[in-house]
Amino acid sequence: MQRLRETLSLQGLPSELQQLILTLADCGVEISQLVRGGALAGVLGVADSENVQGETQKKLDIIANDLIKDKLGANPLVKGIASEEETDVVAANTDGQYLVCFDPLDGSSNIDINSLVGTIFSVLPAPQGEVNEAAFMQPGTNQPCACYILYGPATVMALTTGQGTQMYSLDPASNEFVLVDEQVTVPAQTGEFAINMSNQRFWQAPMQDYIADLISGKEGPRGRNFNMRWIAAMVGDVHRVLSRGGLFTYPQDTKNPDKPFKLRLMYEANPMSFLVEQAGGKASTGYERIMAIEPEQIHQRVAVILGSADEVDTCLGYHSKG
Numbered sequence: 001m002q003r004l005r006e007t008l009s010l011q012g013l014p015s016e017l018q019q020l021i022l023t024l025a026d027c028g029v030e031i032s033q034l035v036r037g038g039a040l041a042g043v044l045g046v047a048d049s050e051n052v053q054g055e056t057q058k059k060l061d062i063i064a065n066d067l068i069k070d071k072l073g074a075n076p077l078v079k080g081i082a083s084e085e086e087t088d089v090v091a092a093n094t095d096g097q098y099l100v101c102f103d104p105l106d107g108s109s110n111i112d113i114n115s116l117v118g119t120i121f122s123v124l125p126a127p128q129g130e131v132n133e134a135a136f137m138q139p140g141t142n143q144p145c146a147c148y149i150l151y152g153p154a155t156v157m158a159l160t161t162g163q164g165t166q167m168y169s170l171d172p173a174s175n176e177f178v179l180v181d182e183q184v185t186v187p188a189q190t191g192e193f194a195i196n197m198s199n200q201r202f203w204q205a206p207m208q209d210y211i212a213d214l215i216s217g218k219e220g221p222r223g224r225n226f227n228m229r230w231i232a233a234m235v236g237d238v239h240r241v242l243s244r245g246g247l248f249t250y251p252q253d254t255k256n257p258d259k260p261f262k263l264r265l266m267y268e269a270n271p272m273s274f275l276v277e278q279a280g281g282k283a284s285t286g287y288e289r290i291m292a293i294e295p296e297q298i299h300q301r302v303a304v305i306l307g308s309a310d311e312v313d314t315c316l317g318y319h320s321k322g
């Protein structure tokens with residue numbers, strides 16, 4: 001049985017990064033306990049507030065955000081943070097070496113139905129000088145580390161430090177993460193896709209055509225049947241992709257003209273892309289590698305197509321036509 005701290009030390013990571021990852025894991029352990037408590041822990045339901053993106057906040061969005069903010073703020077290695085639930089970036093410790101972007105609770109609409117939710121972290125190196133939005137404007141390729149913690153029947157953590165993707169499971173007896181898969185591998189081919197089908201009429205032509213061909217199955221141009229899954233929490237859908245392959249997408253749509261994309265680059269798309277790529281998969285907007293995007297805003301949104309490499313390539317083929 002190899003515990004998280006042992007694996008990190010075997011990977012030969014800088015001790016500062018090891019320390020930071022243990023703090024991220026610790027946040028996951030505490031949020032996991034709150035999620036398990038459910039109604040008894042008083043964490044269900046909506047709060048009387050909206051975040052900067054105009055989304056109604058759930059009580060657990062705020063509780064998880066405050067918990068992570070406090071824990072990261074208490075770690076001298078953290079120079080600044082950016083969160084889905086914070087309007088602006090927040091300065092932490094002047095001498096810190098890292099910036100941390102996070103989605104404290106991904107899949108908030110699942111919390112009240114006792115379904116999958118998780119926390120997503122992206123770590124960036126802290127540049128010299130002030131902590132402002134500009135300091136965070138680094139492409140995903142700069143991430144020394146990304147992880148998510150999924151609060152499911154078991155609490156699990158997927159982690160990459162650029163040496164493949166590892167999966168850990170939380171041991172409820174010791175409250176420590178234990179290594180369960182030292183090299184997660186996403187199969188190149190798949191028969192499974194994940195998309196919110198209710199947005200179909202709002203998609204662009206390439207995605208319309210791609211999905212139409214998938215659902216026409218054996219009789220269509222793909223010559224085989226595909227199955228669909230949708231957890232409505234990116235963290236759950238990406239976990240399925242890491243577990244058994246698949247294609248997950250949240251494409252551009254015209255449902256709300258002010259919001260053509262749903263998922264956020266800095267704390268959803270980038271960390272998940274890093275985890276998927278390190279497991280042998282691919283992650284693109286349809287037109288470029290997600291991790292190569294030069295960000296312009298902390299809350300910017302992007303189209304996401306990720307998962308099994310061959311299937312992502314097939315989908316990209318529809319985008320490069322004409």
Ligand SMILES: O=P(O)(O)OC[C@H]1O[C@](O)(COP(=O)(O)O)[C@@H](O)[C@@H]1O
Pocket residue numbers: 055084103105106107108109196232233234235250262
């Ligand atoms: O409401 P939809 O279209 O199913 O959207 C689900 C998507 O929204 C998200 O829940 C957005 O994340 P938050 O819950 O952190 O706002 C993704 O995890 C998920 O893929």
Ligand SMILES: [Mg+2]
Pocket residue numbers: 103105106107234268
């Ligand atoms: Mg989210």
Ligand SMILES: [Mg+2]
Pocket residue numbers: 061084103104105106107108
């Ligand atoms: Mg969230």
